[in-house]
Amino acid sequence: MAGKVLDTITAEEARRVIDAAARKAEEIGQPMDIAVVDAGGNLKAHVRMDGAHIGSISISINKAYTAIAFQGETAGLQELTRPDGPIYGLSDAHGGRLVVFPGGIPLVRDGSIMGAIGVSTGTIEEDQQVAEAGVAAY
Amino acid sequence: MAGKVLDTITAEEARRVIDAAARKAEEIGQPMDIAVVDAGGNLKAHVRMDGAHIGSISISINKAYTAIAFQGETAGLQELTRPDGPIYGLSDAHGGRLVVFPGGIPLVRDGSIMGAIGVSTGTIEEDQQVAEAGVAAY
Amino acid sequence: MAGKVLDTITAEEARRVIDAAARKAEEIGQPMDIAVVDAGGNLKAHVRMDGAHIGSISISINKAYTAIAFQGETAGLQELTRPDGPIYGLSDAHGGRLVVFPGGIPLVRDGSIMGAIGVSTGTIEEDQQVAEAGVAAY
Amino acid sequence: MAGKVLDTITAEEARRVIDAAARKAEEIGQPMDIAVVDAGGNLKAHVRMDGAHIGSISISINKAYTAIAFQGETAGLQELTRPDGPIYGLSDAHGGRLVVFPGGIPLVRDGSIMGAIGVSTGTIEEDQQVAEAGVAAY
Numbered sequence: 146m147a148g149k150v151l152d153t154i155t156a157e158e159a160r161r162v163i164d165a166a167a168r169k170a171e172e173i174g175q176p177m178d179i180a181v182v183d184a185g186g187n188l189k190a191h192v193r194m195d196g197a198h199i200g201s202i203s204i205s206i207n208k209a210y211t212a213i214a215f216q217g218e219t220a221g222l223q224e225l226t227r228p229d230g231p232i233y234g235l236s237d238a239h240g241g242r243l244v245v246f247p248g249g250i251p252l253v254r255d256g257s258i259m260g261a262i263g264v265s266t267g268t269i270e271e272d273q274q275v276a277e278a279g280v281a282a283y
Numbered sequence: 284m285a286g287k288v289l290d291t292i293t294a295e296e297a298r299r300v301i302d303a304a305a306r307k308a309e310e311i312g313q314p315m316d317i318a319v320v321d322a323g324g325n326l327k328a329h330v331r332m333d334g335a336h337i338g339s340i341s342i343s344i345n346k347a348y349t350a351i352a353f354q355g356e357t358a359g360l361q362e363l364t365r366p367d368g369p370i371y372g373l374s375d376a377h378g379g380r381l382v383v384f385p386g387g388i389p390l391v392r393d394g395s396i397m398g399a400i401g402v403s404t405g406t407i408e409e410d411q412q413v414a415e416a417g418v419a420a421y
Numbered sequence: 422m423a424g425k426v427l428d429t430i431t432a433e434e435a436r437r438v439i440d441a442a443a444r445k446a447e448e449i450g451q452p453m454d455i456a457v458v459d460a461g462g463n464l465k466a467h468v469r470m471d472g473a474h475i476g477s478i479s480i481s482i483n484k485a486y487t488a489i490a491f492q493g494e495t496a497g498l499q500e501l502t503r504p505d506g507p508i509y510g511l512s513d514a515h516g517g518r519l520v521v522f523p524g525g526i527p528l529v530r531d532g533s534i535m536g537a538i539g540v541s542t543g544t545i546e547e548d549q550q551v552a553e554a555g556v557a558a559y
Numbered sequence: 560m561a562g563k564v565l566d567t568i569t570a571e572e573a574r575r576v577i578d579a580a581a582r583k584a585e586e587i588g589q590p591m592d593i594a595v596v597d598a599g600g601n602l603k604a605h606v607r608m609d610g611a612h613i614g615s616i617s618i619s620i621n622k623a624y625t626a627i628a629f630q631g632e633t634a635g636l637q638e639l640t641r642p643d644g645p646i647y648g649l650s651d652a653h654g655g656r657l658v659v660f661p662g663g664i665p666l667v668r669d670g671s672i673m674g675a676i677g678v679s680t681g682t683i684e685e686d687q688q689v690a691e692a693g694v695a696a697y
Contacts, residue, residue, distance in 0.1 A: 185613075186613055211614065213613060213614075214612060214613045214614025214615075215612050215614045215615075216612060228641055228642040229641070231660065231682070231683050232660050232683060233637070233640075233641060233659070233660065234637075234640060234650040234657075234658065234659040234660055235618075235660070237650035237651050237655060237657065237659075238617070238618055238621055238650065238655065238656075238657065238658040238659075239614060239617045239618060239621070239655060240617065240654070240655035240656070241655050243614065
């Protein structure tokens with residue numbers, strides 16, 4: 146082994162973020178897929194709560210990836226990518242890994258993006274709310 | 284929504300399995316990617332322990348998937364798929380989702396496969412050992 | 422914008438690594454594809470020297486990715502993944518992104534992997550030699 | 560080897576184009592992913608400037624590819640592919656490799672397309688401006 150890859154977010158931190166998000170999801174009565182990726186966009190942890198969507202496994206992971214990929218919330222891409230927006234078509238332009246609606250948020254420390262959370266299964270308002278609860282625990 | 288997808292393995296069970304596997308990984312001093320999928324082969328939970336391989340994210344998930352896909356341990360595919368084996372080429376035959384070496388094991392209850400665990404980053408002996416520790420906690 | 426993603430290797434460092442590798446490639450008279458990825462396995466820079474293979478674009482990028490993914494030289498995977506090796510089939514198990522022969526080497530600083538170089542088009546001995554020349558310039 | 564693939568754009572030219580684009584990017588204070596492909600649409604060189612988006616690696620390469628693929632600027636596809644346009648759906652029609660907004664421009668010599676540049680991370684106006692600076696240096 147040549148060396149060690151830097152862990153930008155620890156497994157313990159990822160669990161704390163996911164647990165806080167899951168508590169919010171239970172509170173609002175909407176099971177969710179919740180994913181956390183590191184600063185390189187690689188999966189650090191994921192959980193599919195009981196009753197959450199199978200189709201949201203990828204969506205949650207890709208929301209977190211997208212928040213890393215464009216250094217911001219996926220919610221910020223929604224208006225820009227609508228049919229009359231300046232980057233309409235973005236979601237098609239990267240092999241199916243980008244999500245352009247709410248639920249993906251960077252995890253920031255001292256001004257640097259250390260990872261991101263992605264939440265999916267509920268409405269976009271619920272997804273965003275649950276993602277924010279996760280962010281608040283980081 | 285037409286109905287609810289049956290949860291064959293609960294998030295709580297998946298966590299118990301992953302935590303038991305992670306304890307074994309810590310005990311042997313080898314950080315691991317650990318994944319649990321449900322009876323449909325879909326990801327239920329994943330964690331990448333600090334220091335575990337990024338390349339093993341997919342390998343751990345695909346080991347668990349393969350254990351569901353062929354209803355048995357991935358270790359059982361190893362000799363069958365070698366160049367002189369009867370199903371040589373299997374690992375190529377499914378779009379890059381099959382793993383044909385140890386570390387993927389079904390989670391069985393009352394004779395039914397309810398899910399599977401996949402473990403990756405260590406040697407195959409370590410991966411198998413850690414996966415077995417996860418199975419024992421189910 | 423929520424924050425800034427950490428750059429583990431700078432564009433200037435990546436260029437220095439690539440330029441040193443390219444000089445070695447010229448010296449031995451074998452044009453090469455040369456790629457550098459960051460600690461997350463994401464492409465930082467790439468050049469296809471005149472006469473290098475189109476097919477080696479992906480191979481060079483994937484060699485660098487593999488060196489990150491498994492925290493070591495791709496050369497180290499060669500014996501392990503041969504038909505009679507313990508992880509035969511690895512190269513099929515990750516959707517076509519892994520390279521299990523020489524030419525991919527981590528870029529290490531203070532014991533941490535900050536990125537990786539991947540080189541392809543020549544023989545594996547040439548690829549490895551050119552990659553090592555890149556590493557020496559980091 | 561049967562023969563040698565013609566290099567339509569040289570590595571030296573690609574670097575000159577990228578360097579000119581990068582200077583413009585620095586001038587406007589917006590780090591960019593910048594890619595150059597050859598007349599076959601295959602990657603010749605890429606750089607991700609420090610602070611540029613990881614998500615824009617693919618977008619920049621795909622912008623350059625798209626400029627080759629349809630022999631024109633990607634900007635020209637934007638109105639044609641909107642929901643009320645004649646080729647609405649184009650961005651879906653090629654496996655996630657097409658970009659239908661500004662930032663991709665062919666590199667033309669003596670009336671022949673020799674390659675293309677793709678730029679991404681900024682606004683589409685910035686991407687286009689930086690791509691044009693690259694074209695001007697060809």
